[in-house]
Amino acid sequence: MTLSVQKRREKQKAELRSELVAAAHKLVQEEGYEGLTIRKLAKRVGYAPMSVYSYFADKQDILFALAEDAFETLARRIEEHPADDPVEALKAVMTEYAAFGLGNPNEYRTVFMTEKTKLPEGRSYEEMEEGNPAMKVLIKRVEACVAAGRLKGDPRAIATMLWTVGHGTISLLITFPFYPFGDPQAYVKRMCDFMLASLSAQDIPPLTETPVNC
Amino acid sequence: MTLSVQKRREKQKAELRSELVAAAHKLVQEEGYEGLTIRKLAKRVGYAPMSVYSYFADKQDILFALAEDAFETLARRIEEHPADDPVEALKAVMTEYAAFGLGNPNEYRTVFMTEKTKLPEGRSYEEMEEGNPAMKVLIKRVEACVAAGRLKGDPRAIATMLWTVGHGTISLLITFPFYPFGDPQAYVKRMCDFMLASLSAQDIPPLTETPVNC
DNA sequence: TCTCCAGTTCGTACATGTACGATACAGCGT
DNA sequence: ACGCTGTATCGTACATGTACGAACTGGAGA
Numbered sequence: 320m321t322l323s324v325q326k327r328r329e330k331q332k333a334e335l336r337s338e339l340v341a342a343a344h345k346l347v348q349e350e351g352y353e354g355l356t357i358r359k360l361a362k363r364v365g366y367a368p369m370s371v372y373s374y375f376a377d378k379q380d381i382l383f384a385l386a387e388d389a390f391e392t393l394a395r396r397i398e399e400h401p402a403d404d405p406v407e408a409l410k411a412v413m414t415e416y417a418a419f420g421l422g423n424p425n426e427y428r429t430v431f432m433t434e435k436t437k438l439p440e441g442r443s444y445e446e447m448e449e450g451n452p453a454m455k456v457l458i459k460r461v462e463a464c465v466a467a468g469r470l471k472g473d474p475r476a477i478a479t480m481l482w483t484v485g486h487g488t489i490s491l492l493i494t495f496p497f498y499p500f501g502d503p504q505a506y507v508k509r510m511c512d513f514m515l516a517s518l519s520a521q522d523i524p525p526l527t528e529t530p531v532n533c
Numbered sequence: 534m535t536l537s538v539q540k541r542r543e544k545q546k547a548e549l550r551s552e553l554v555a556a557a558h559k560l561v562q563e564e565g566y567e568g569l570t571i572r573k574l575a576k577r578v579g580y581a582p583m584s585v586y587s588y589f590a591d592k593q594d595i596l597f598a599l600a601e602d603a604f605e606t607l608a609r610r611i612e613e614h615p616a617d618d619p620v621e622a623l624k625a626v627m628t629e630y631a632a633f634g635l636g637n638p639n640e641y642r643t644v645f646m647t648e649k650t651k652l653p654e655g656r657s658y659e660e661m662e663e664g665n666p667a668m669k670v671l672i673k674r675v676e677a678c679v680a681a682g683r684l685k686g687d688p689r690a691i692a693t694m695l696w697t698v699g700h701g702t703i704s705l706l707i708t709f710p711f712y713p714f715g716d717p718q719a720y721v722k723r724m725c726d727f728m729l730a731s732l733s734a735q736d737i738p739p740l741t742e743t744p745v746n747c
Numbered sequence: 748t749c750t751c752c753a754g755t756t757c758g759t760a761c762a763t764g765t766a767c768g769a770t771a772c773a774g775c776g777t
Numbered sequence: 778a779c780g781c782t783g784t785a786t787c788g789t790a791c792a793t794g795t796a797c798g799a800a801c802t803g804g805a806g807a
Contacts, residue, residue, distance in 0.1 A: 356762080356763070357764065368765095372766095378765090
């Protein structure tokens with residue numbers, strides 16, 4: 320029964336990790352993002368500071384776990400959105416995405432604006448789509464638009480381009496709040512409408528087949 | 534002659550600051566970006582660690598000074614680029630901008646991917662255009678395209694949208710090098726061409742006049 | 748000339764992230 | 778039953794950014 324023991328171990332460990340994430344979340348809510356400190360977090364759950372490192376490789380790792388939670392919430396929020404027209408449904412993804420980013424700048428920043436030379440553990444880029452449910456919804460709704468004949472081209476390429484523009488919009492709004500974008504909502508809507516209108520008028524080739532000469 | 538004394542003071546101070554920036558630059562070149570430490574920097578110029586704070590408010594401030602230098606180089610590189618066709622000239626701005634960002638990710642990140650809630654000193658958002666010559670060139674070349682009838686609409690709005698997309702492209706390529714964008718150069722070119730083609734087909738209204746109802 | 752003051756320099760101290768290694772303990776083979 | 782090994786926990790130590798205030802210094806006013 321050594322396996323059973325192993326399993327129990329892992330389960331316990333996962334539970335303690337969850338407990339730590341919950342405590343971190345509470346800490347952030349109570350004292351703001353700068354209030355999240357390894358020492359404080361450890362004290363919260365009655366551990367020694369260094370014990371936290373048994374569950375997280377890094378402080379970055381803790382932030383990442385928090386962000387993953389947040390993005391699950393985002394995905395849920397997106398999914399429970401009305402989707403009468405496929406293009407409108409796609410726009411809703413971008414709008415909700417932007418609202419989330421602007422409303423949770425710290426989480427957004429830890430996921431999308433911090434160094435990713437080493438991504439947690441060794442998982443490949445699928446982490447992007449597996450660990451980030453929002454991306455899945457985006458691709459799904461793009462595919463719906465293509466299937467409905469409202470967009471032409473490779474869904475993944477289209478989704479990537481939308482992501483690029485959405486991210487550019489959000490991160491600039493976050494980073495340069497004083498730049499005269501006008502109303503943030505309006506700017507998001509402008510970019511969103513612009514992209515959809517422009518994409519509708521073109522046939523988007525897949526990403527890898529783009530000619531590399533030049 | 535109290536003014537003259539004041540001036541001399543300021544001049545001296547500016548010189549020392551420049552010396553610090555130069556030393557910081559050398560340090561970064563020699564030991565990488567993590568090697569830049571206030572203590573090490575102070576030791577380089579023979580000061581006590583805390584004396585650095587007479588010239589820079591923050592470590593962020595030091596990085597910012599370094600990045601400003603880098604962006605001046607970028608602007609020079611852009612300006613000395615052939616500009617036969619106004620649209621091609623505009624594309625060249627984006628291409629060079631992207632090449633710079635991908636080639637100097639650390640500088641790019643400190644300028645465009647770190648919190649700007651408090652921008653150095655109290656200068657307004659013009660810091661964006663005054664302190665960052667690249668932005669000026671962008672607007673200038675957009676205006677040239679509009680004047681030549683190749684683009685329609687408000688130059689500042691068009692420039693802002695181009696900046697948004699360019700930044701989105703660069704920052705995603707920097708942050709997620711493992712995502713299958715395909716060849717970075719090709720992806721930059723794709724986004725660049727896409728934007729120019731799409732912008733050519735529309736009349737872009739000014740930023741502030743965008744309707745805010747939704 | 749003496750006193751005072753603003754600004755520059757810096758010594759010390761603190762909170763933080765984290766590396767290193769010690770300790771304690773649970774499950775295993777002998 | 779007894780020691781062995783791997784793992785969870787944690788005490789200590791170090792480098793770092795930076796706050797606080799002391800010491801110094803050069804020029805201004807009495």
